[in-house]
Structure formats: structure tokens, C-alpha cells
Amino acid sequence: MRTVLHPARAVALGFLAAIVVGTLLLMLPAARTGPDGAPVLVAFFTAVSAVCVNGLAVVDTGTYWSGFGQGMIMFMFQCGGFGMMTAATLLGLLVNGSPRLRTKLMTHMETRTLGLGDVAAVARLVLVVTFAAELIIAAVLTLRLRYGYDLPWGEAAWSGSFHAVAAFTNAGFSIHPDSMMRYAGDVLVLLPMMLAIVVGGVGFPVLHDLRNRWHDPRHWSLHTKLTLAGTALLLVGGTVALLLAEWHNTRTLGGLPLPDKLLGASFMSVAARTAGFNAVDIGALTQESLALHYFLMFIGGGSASTAGGVKVATVAILVLLVLAEVRGHADTEAFGRRIGASAQRQAITVVVLGSAVVVAGTMVLLAVTDFPTDHIIFEVTSAFGGAGLSTGITAQLPPSGQLLLTLLMYLGRVGTITLAASLVLGGRRMPYRYAEEHPIVG
Template identity: 75%
Template sequence: MKFLLHPSQTVALAFLMAILFGTALLMLPLAQTDGVSAPWLTAFFTAVSAVCVTGLVIVDTGTYWSSFGQIVIMALFQIGGFGMMTAATLLGLMVNRSLRLRTKLISQVETHTLGLGDVGSVARLVFTVTLLAELLIAALLTLRLHLAYDLPWHEALWSGIFHAVSAFNNAGFSIHPDSLMRYATDALVLLPVMLAIVVGGIGFPVLHDLRAKRHDPRHWSLHTKLTLLATGILLLGGFLVLLLFEWANPATLGPMNLPDKLLSAAFASVSARTAGFNSIDIGAMTHESWALHYFLMFVGGGSAGTAGGVKVGTVAILALLVIAEIRGRSDSEAFGRRVSLSAQRQAITVLVLGSAMVVLGTISILIHTDLPTDKVIFEVISAFGTVGLSTGITAELPPFGQLVLTVLMFTGRVGIITLAASLALGERRMPFRYPEEHPIVG
């Protein structure tokens, strides 16, 4: 009897193999600047963070790892971002058409806008988008770094490529010890990075929908409309709240002039949703800003993209459910469409399990450390949301705490997507229904 893995199991196994392979490469003496083998936990943590496009690190990427090590890390988060975009898109197609994947996938999304003949078609389209976006951003960054900062062409090119690939894949890795704080007032560096973060994190189905029907938004799918609306609200809301809380903070936005404050607040709002770069000191932010980051990091970006979190689509569906309940309506509706009950149940499941992971991760680390609770919570949500922002305690955590973060990164990156797909693909109609009752709520 032939044993067939569930598609979601195949995705998880593929990412696990990439992590183990990356760990082995990073343990080679060639990967370390000192020419000695890196400790297994350092290599493993870095590989998990790279493949899961998170960006949390326990050693400085630019000084600890050699050129070979940095290339390996970049390759890992490129594989992680590209692989997840492709896998999530394919799983999404399977969900939308209730098909089983064997050797080919012949399917379209519910609006028939995504006519993809097979697995190779999806991969080629994702590859094209990824390559063009990364090349454009890399070119812009390279020119800016050479012309404005007098970096030699080879250094400017490497920095431009590394940060462009990291930004598009929402990986958050930087070869600078201060991330992008040295460019906090340079719009020609931060704006291209922000563009790459948004394009990579919005999700491939949305990008395809925008390209295919850019002249007629009325024909966009409900998923695209919800994702764009929720993303806009989160970006604008995060920007305004960060301005409010950090405006007079002498360690962040306080000393800056108005244009620089606006730029840094906008960059922080974009990056907080899963990119992991920072142009101001995260550890010096107010506790109110940390609380905002908890929410933004937990939500994340769009489905089938390089972003992490429980996804904006999930939160949008839950918001529609709450609005419908408040208005006394039995259906959740938006843009003239009704959200299916199965999608609502899946959104609730993802949110509850994601919250449970954050709570369990926080408790597990607090048992083994005396670090402040708010900083531990920040670190846990950053790991689960595959964000990569840190208040600076990652390297201070005990080995057990760092291993907990690796589990959270893997689960947050691979688990949420495969869980959602498994729930949808495993849905089946029961031949009977029990009598209905209404338990007391609240």
C-alpha cells in the first residue's frame, strides 16, 4: 500500500529539511569569520530564523558569519520566502477548488482569475515576481549606497542585494549590527525597503489579482479586497499611533525633525507587521509602542506571501463576524459577498491556536529566566509572527529559551498556513446533525 503524505505535511517536512541542511552548512568552519565551527545551537537558531524568514539572531550577522556564511543565510531566507509563497498559493488553490494534489494541479480560484496549469506554473509566476522585485530594489539600494555613502561598488552591491532579498522575503536580516538605524533619515534607502516589504508581504494571490484586473477593481476577489483594506488600516493606524507614543521620546523620534519623524514612524509601522528591520531603537521605545507592536506582529501580513502572523485576512474575517453579530445579522458580509461559515471557523481556530502558542511560549521562557515579562512577550510574539524585531534580549536567553523561540518560529511560519490548509482540505459533510441548543455566552 503506497503511503502518501498530506500536502501540508509535505510542506512542513520540506522546510524542516531545509533547516537541517542550512544548519550543517553554517557549522562548517568556512561559514565563521574565525574559521572555526559555530556551536550547533547558534547554527540551528540562525538556520531556523532564516528559513522561517524571521530575522531574530543570537550573533551579529555581519561580523560573526563569513561571506560564505552570509551567502548561506541569504540563500536560506530566499528559499524560505519563495518556497512558502509557492506552497501557500498551491495549498490555497487546493482549498478553493477542493482538489487533491498528485502530480498536477489544474485549478482556478473562486473568481477564475488565477488560471494555473500545474505546479510549475505557480512556481514560475512566483519566481518572476520575486526576481523582478528583488532586482529593482537591489539596484536602487546599490546606487544609493555607492553615490551617497561612498561605499565601493562591490560593497554597495552586496549590501543592496542582501537587504533587497531580505526585505522582499520579510526576513529582517541585516549585515549591519544596528539593522537600518544608520539610514533612519534617508528616505532613498528606507522607502525602497518599505516597498519591498509591502509587495512581498501582501501575498501572491493579491499581486496576481491586481495585475490581472488592475483596470476593474470591482472584479477583484473578496480576499484581495479584504487584504488591501485591512493592510491599509493597519499601516495607517500603526503609523499614527507610533507618532503619538514616540513623538517626544528622546531615544527614538524626539530629536528628529518633522519629515524624519514621519519617515521613521512609517517605516516602523511597515516593518512591525513582519519585516523585522528597524530604523529606531526598539528597546528604547515606550511600553505603549511595544503594546502596539504586540498586535501588529501577531496579525502579520497577507496570506500566501512572505509575511508571518495569523494574517490580515484572518483578522478581517473575524472583524466582519463581530460586526455582523453586533448588527444582529446571521451572515458576515463585505463588498456584496458573504463570508462562508467554514472560513469563519477556520479564522477562529487559527486565532485561538496562535494565541495559545504565544501564551505557552511566554510561560515556558519565563520559567527559565528572570528577564522582564514585557520583553519576553515581545520576543515570543516576534518569533511566532516571524517578525524578527527584538528588544535586545535574544542572545541573553538561556539555551532552552532560544530553543522555544525556534519552535515558535517554525510553528508560526509553517504551522499556521498548513493548519489552515489542513482544516479546509479535511472538511467533510456529516451524514447527520445533532439537535441544536444555544449555550449561554458571556
């Protein structure tokens, strides 16, 4: 009898296959500027980071890799971002719409805004949104680099295209050794990139909902409302908090005029949620800013998006659950709707498993390195959350530490719930229920 591969397992194996192929390509001599091909660990780490659209790197992308190598890296994070959006959407459609599935996969990639419908049409829509956004941002960046920085057309077009794709896919790779620090204060570069990061990070279900009902917010899905409200709150709140924390820090925003401070804090707030770019020195941030980054990187972006993290809607559901419990309400509600018990259990599961992965990763990395604890926590959270930001210790980690980061990047990208569902191929409804009892809590 033919065995049908579970959709969730297919997603996990698909990413693994892409990583293996990417590693082999980056090991070719043509992919590196030096005389020989890249070492296995360097190629593997870069491939994982690119396919998982993370952005962490152990070598400088712009100088270590040749044009061919950079092209392969861009192709990998383009496929990783587009593939994740498509896979998450189609996986949700299969899970929620097919009566033949024996197991309802517990997944945080919410796609209930879509019907099963024409799968090919859904994939085409994702494709159009992805490339349309990237082409527009690439054109804007190319023109700015050409006329604002006098770069030759070829160099401006390549840099504009590379960073546009990296921004929309939330990959965070840059061909500049200082990431976006050379453009600090340039609103015509940073603002388009922020828009690309946000659009790519809100999630395809939200974009699909807005496309069909942009004129009627009352009928937006609850997922769309939670994601947009949560995203706006995190962006504004993150900007204000980072601005206050770095206001007097002369190594970051302290010596800048007010408009540049606002732009820099806004860019940090946007990029911290899985984008991976930095316009200031991350290693020079205050302890308060580092702690805020832990929070933002762990949450990430929208479900079924190019972003990582446990997702905005997941945390929003938990916050609403806590508020309902504090107020003594039997139901968890938002925007005139009641949130189902299964969604609440899934949100708790995602956050608990994600937290466990971050804690375990931190403990292991502390055991094999001598770096400060705050830098270790930052690195682990960045890897798991797909942020790609670093305090500068990634390349200095021992091979065991770098391999640990690759595992965290993979787990964070595929998703703790999707990975767990891929391991549980069989599921059945129990024909009985135990008697209920209430243990003491607190």
C-alpha cells in the first residue's frame, strides 16, 4: 500500500533538502572569492541561514562570496521566504479543508481566512504579491543608490535587488559588512526597506484578507485584526522604548538630530522582529535595548509570513486569555468574537515549546562558550526567532556553538508546532473522557 507523506513532514523535509543542495552549491570554488571552495561548516551555516531566511552569518557576505555565491544565497532566501509562505498557506488549507486528513495539525500558521478552493490560484497570488513588492522596493533602492550615492547602474541595481529581496523575505542578509549602518539617517533607503519588512512579515492570510475586503474593515477576519493591531502596537511601542533607551547613548542614537533618532529607533523596532538588518551597532546597545530585543525577536511577525518567531497572533491570544482570566470572564474575546479553545491551547503550546527551545539553547551555548550571558541569550533568541541580528559573536563561536545555532534556525523556521505535527502521523479521537478535577494553581 502506498504511503502518503504527511503535509507537515513534507514541509520539514523540503527545507532540509533545500539546505543540503544549498550547502553543496556554496562549497563550489565558483561560489567563493578565494581560490578554494568554502569549508563545509561555513557553507552549511550560510545555507541554513539563507533557506531559513534568518540572516546570521559567520563570514562577510559581500567579500567572502563571489557574485555567483551571493546570487545563490539570494536565490535560497527567496525560495525560503516564498516557499514558506506557500507551504504554510497550502498546509493550512489542507489541514482545515480536507476531510481525509486523520490528524488536525496543531500549527501557529493561521490560514482560516482562506478556503480550500483552487490551490494553483492561491500559489499564483502569493507569487504575485512577493515579486510585485520586491520589484517596487528594488526599483526605489536602485534609483536612490544610483543618484544619491553615485553608484554605477549595475552595482546599484544588484545592491537594490539583493536588499529588496532580503527585506521582503525578512532574511536580513546584506552585502555590506556594516549592514545598513552606512545608510543611517537616509529615509529614502531605510523607509522602503521598513515597508518591505512589514509587508512581508504580516503574513499572506492578512494580505489576502485585505486584498478582498480592504474597504470593509468590519468584516476582516479576527486573525487579520489581531495581527494588524499587534503589529502596530509592537512597532510603535518598540520605537518609543528603543528611543528612550538609546536617547543618551552616544554609540548609537545619542549624538544624532531628532529626525535621525526617530528614523533609527523605528528601523530598529521593525528590524528586530525577524528582519535582521541593523542601522546601529547592536553590540553597543544598552542592556534595556538588548532585553527589549529578546522580546521582539521571540514574538516575530505574522503567521504564514516570511517572518519567524512564535508570531504576533499567538502572543495576542495569550494576552487576551490572561485578561479574560483576570477579569473573571469565561470566554476569551476580541473585536466582538470569541476565540476558540483549540486556538488558545495551540497558542500556549507554541509559546511553551518556543520558550523551552530558547532556554535549552541558551544553557548549551553557555556551557561551550565564555561569552557574556546577555550576548548568548541575544544570539539564541535571534537564531530561533529568525531575526538574524547579532552582537558580533557568531563568527567567534566554536563549531559546536555554530551547529547549535543552525539547529535553532531550522526549528524556528519550520516551527515547533509544524515539526511536532510532522512526527505524529497518526491521531484519533478518544471514545471516552476522564472525570474532571481542578488542581491548585498558584
